[in-house]
Amino acid sequence: MRIVGIETSCDETAIGIVADGRTVLASAVSSSLAQHGPYGGVIPEIAARAHVETIWEVFATALEEAHLSPDAIDAVAVTQGPGLPGALHIGLAFAKGLALSLDRPLIPVDHLAAHLYAAEMTDPTLKPPYVGLVVSGGHTLLCVAHADCRFELLGETKDDAVGEAFDKVAKLLGLGYPGGPVIDRLSDEGNASLVRFPRSHSKRPFDFSFSGLKTAVYHEVQKLVQGSRLKVQGGDLEPRTLNLEQQQIADIAASFQEAAIDILVTKTLKACQRTGITRVAVGGGVASNRRLRTRLGEEGTQNKLQVVFPPPPLCVDNGAMVAGLGYPLLQLGRVAPLSITSDSNLCLV
Ligand code: KG4
Ligand code: ZN
DSSP, rough: EEEEEEOOSEEEEEEEEEEETTTTEEEEEEEEEHHHGGTSSHHHHHHHHHHHHHHHHHHOOOOOOOOTOOOGOOOOEEEEEESSSSHHHHHHHHHHEEEEEETTOOEEEEEEHHHHHHHHOOOTTSSEEEEEEEEESEEEEEEEEEETSSSEEEEEBBBHHHHHHHHHHHHHHTSSSSOOOOOOOOHSOOOSSOOOOOOOOOOTTTTTOOOOHHHHHHHHHHHHSSSSSOBBBBBBBOOOOOOOOOOHHHHHHHHHHHHHHHHHHHHHHHHHHHHHHHHEEEGGGGGGHHHHHHHHHHHHHHHHEEOOOOOOOHHSSHHHHHHHHHHHHTTTTOOTTTTOOOOTOOOOO
């Protein structure tokens, strides 16, 4: 059973082809990331136009990579949401055209569930139920993944997503966009215990909050920049050129990363304790973070938990995870009519 997976929820136009929900035959990605860099964040209109321009080419690349003709595709899976509305429409319209022309079933997929399914593709011994930690640029949540591909939400962020916090702190430190990979690398050279940033814990045990941490970083920077007139405008941090030394920037980056990862690890362990589940899957762009991988890996060993991180190419937005999840969904009969619409607020159905 070969399923094509189409992903256009944000700035990656990605198409994967996966056999039997496991074997990746192709994973083609074209990113408009470079076009968003100057703005310090993804511009929805630019992302949508880039999808329109490149989606055919990405599809052709995926077919070539898999050495397949379109006829060899058995079903079409597509990200229905969550994501940028304009960007989602393009992937969905393309998927419908493909399903119609090939006369194949159309399978709508939740983007966040697909991020978690990437862990099942990585390690076939990972079986539901497992605790899922989704850490991306737009979402941070904990859930329980059940065997029937249903996801029970335990808690989510009440303000910024963790990836967004990485991006905003990087912007504040003048490190460019996206900030996660830069902070990850720079933290190697910083002293992570130099500043003890707050580990904010919201009242509900599995909800997250990162805005307090972000503001604490802002105040620390303000203290360090002499004669600064930094202001928090509209609750957001302003980009600026700092007069900080490289070492100071690395120390703040490492201390921020330590606090953010600490929050994620603590809540994930708590979710395992409360549910009695001993398996954990991590998904989303921030799952590439080396400190998160090390910390949760170590805690997993200590607490006898199976912790699965997909390899970095399966952590970022990709079509293979969408195609992969399409397989069990198809077996469960979760196909959709061609009248289906995208849902930018979808969250782990
Ligand atoms: O899942 P993703 O590719 O897109 C969304 O669905 O949001 O995640 C992108 C996010 C960005 O905020 C980026 O800064 C963050 O993932 N990210 C990282 C790392 N690599 C990407 N954050 C921390 N450490 C990393 N190594
Ligand atoms: Zn994503």
